[in-house]
Amino acid sequence: MPRKTAETLSQTQRLILTHAAQHPKQRVLCPDTIKPPTFRASLSVLRTRGLIVDMPHAEGKLGRQACLIITAEGRAAIGITPPAPAAPEEPVGSAPPSGADEKPQRSKQALLIALLSQPDGATLEALATATHWLPHTTRAALTRLRQRGLAILTVRAAGVSTRYKLAEQSLVASAEAMA
Template structure:
């Protein structure tokens, strides 16, 4: 059972565009770990890799780890399934469509790959990745055999199953 404090956290996340649950200020590491586990176990939230400036609870080898409100979490608050998560397909032939296609490949794409394909500078390419996240797409970050950072577009069903 989720108490009023936890419901307040979930409700605050439900009101944000990214549906990320912020770690309460002043919460010690042990209590944060327990709350994180409880929200994941009850399937009210799902663990996701986020970028540094987004709310996160801890970090591991994948980078900063946050909690995203699930459909079950929204429904526990008496809310609908959530903001429209249906991604509009970008026009074919656009740089955004190219980036999405590259991120959907099994091998993913490095920042350098994306920069070469679009002709953009690093800051513009990172901004495009942030824009995809803000549209509700789930990006993962890993490393290839040469220890370069590789970005991939995660399947939402796979992400929520974790």
């Protein structure tokens, strides 16, 4: 069995670096497959070798926090080329480019309100399909909307799926909530 040199990475170290390289902000987080003590021990080795560095993080609930990010040397150690330099940013006053593939970012709660605002409302199955939630999660979301003050009607008929829709007075409130 070949001896491990200072140049090689353990399987755990390689996994940590790969996980960090895939993170959108290049942050080092503990993968689910690694136990925390093993993760902490690997961090000290990676930090010493300059493959990860401490970066100041924004103010959070717990005050000023630091986070670890992968360095260019860390990406090179696992065989990932550094990302291409970012394109120059547009001036602040310019309008965003309009593309056919752009979708407005909407929350799932706003999607629920939009579906419930339809004249016929929506079935639980339609709400669950649109939000990619399970039925019990969808019912819980309807309960949270009711707790926020929206009047959601339950329309039951024999032989037909139960439909949920917003009451007329809630349509005005939901339009204000989405704005």
